[in-house]
Amino acid sequence: MNASKLKLAGIVAALGMLVGCGAEDLTSSQDTTLNPAQQVEIQQLLGKYEVALNAGDVPAVMQVYSNDPVVMTADNPASVGSAAVEGFYTGTFKAIALNLKFSVAEVKALGTDWAMLRSTSSGTLKINANGAEIPSAFQELFVLHREGGKWKFARYFFSSILPAAK
Amino acid sequence: MEKQEKAAIEALLKEYQDALSTSSAEKSAGLYAKEGLFMSSEASSANGTENIRKAYQCIFSRIRRAIDFHIHEISIEGDFAFAVTSSEGQVPLRASNTTAPEETRELFIFEKKEGKWEIAHHMFNTFRGSPPSASSL
Numbered sequence: 001m002n003a004s005k006l007k008l009a010g011i012v013a014a015l016g017m018l019v020g021c022g023a024e025d026l027t028s029s030q031d032t033t034l035n036p037a038q039q040v041e042i043q044q045l046l047g048k049y050e051v052a053l054n055a056g057d058v059p060a061v062m063q064v065y066s067n068d069p070v071v072m073t074a075d076n077p078a079s080v081g082s083a084a085v086e087g088f089y090t091g092t093f094k095a096i097a098l099n100l101k102f103s104v105a106e107v108k109a110l111g112t113d114w115a116m117l118r119s120t121s122s123g124t125l126k127i128n129a130n131g132a133e134i135p136s137a138f139q140e141l142f143v144l145h146r147e148g149g150k151w152k153f154a155r156y157f158f159s160s161i162l163p164a165a166k
Numbered sequence: 167m168e169k170q171e172k173a174a175i176e177a178l179l180k181e182y183q184d185a186l187s188t189s190s191a192e193k194s195a196g197l198y199a200k201e202g203l204f205m206s207s208e209a210s211s212a213n214g215t216e217n218i219r220k221a222y223q224c225i226f227s228r229i230r231r232a233i234d235f236h237i238h239e240i241s242i243e244g245d246f247a248f249a250v251t252s253s254e255g256q257v258p259l260r261a262s263n264t265t266a267p268e269e270t271r272e273l274f275i276f277e278k279k280e281g282k283w284e285i286a287h288h289m290f291n292t293f294r295g296s297p298p299s300a301s302s303l
């Protein structure tokens with residue numbers, strides 16, 4: 001078992017201990033400076049990402065990203081630029097299969113051509129090498145950029161919301 | 167004008183860096199907007215000054231770390247901005263009295279209110295210097 005699998009095993013052991021260092025009043029908020037059509041478009045973009053991610057479909061994943069994406073995920077080096085992001089997802093899908101359901105927590109304009117999306121996701125993560133399925137829960141923060149009139153993910157950070165293995 | 171705004175955001179990041187380096191939950195939380203949100207790694211989010219302060223208090227009770235941010239990007243549009251930063255270092259683990267190498271990457275979303283930049287959203291995650299792994303997201 002490699003280090004990542006040990007960590008994943010730790011996540012399983014830690015499931016149910018969602019106390020951690022955070023506390024949020026669970027209210028979803030949406031800023032009025034994004035018109036309803038833009039809000040729907042961004043929510044649909046997250047929906048497309050969910051479908052592509054769960055299908056392990058790299059070309060479909062890349063369609064939700066801008067021309068100069070930056071993806072920074074826990075326990076992996078930064079992926080800067082389309083080629084690096086594509087490589088990250090290709091490697092990820094070889095190793096694991098995801099079945100995650102995303103929920104929008106907040107959508108907000110950051111000026112005219114930038115916006116942010118905050119979400120959470122939960123479901124299972126299957127290790128392709130041995131078929132083990134692991135319950136998973138994440139939080140995500142996206143910065144979106146409007147390119148050619150369409151919103152795309154430009155910066156993407158996420159992390160597990162489960163405490164690390166001790 | 168944008169140069170001035172960028173300098174103001176860099177100054178805010180420096181204040182935040184100092185607050186982290188001195189393990190001050192009070193100062194860290196004080197740099198957020200009142201309705202700000204802190205998305206800590208391996209914990210649920212904390213929103214509002216008091217929850218954010220408690221979240222930092224919780225983190226500082228576990229680890230202490232001198233932070234030196236590398237600013238990779240600051241993008242500004244009107245009263246909104248975001249920044250991507252990273253910091254590298256050895257993390258002293260209080261429980262075991264040992265250290266671990268760690269790179270932390272940060273995403274900040276800022277809002278300017280009444281002429282002052284504040285942290286509206288902040289998320290970080292960590293990469294602990296092992297070889298690149300494709301087996302976890």
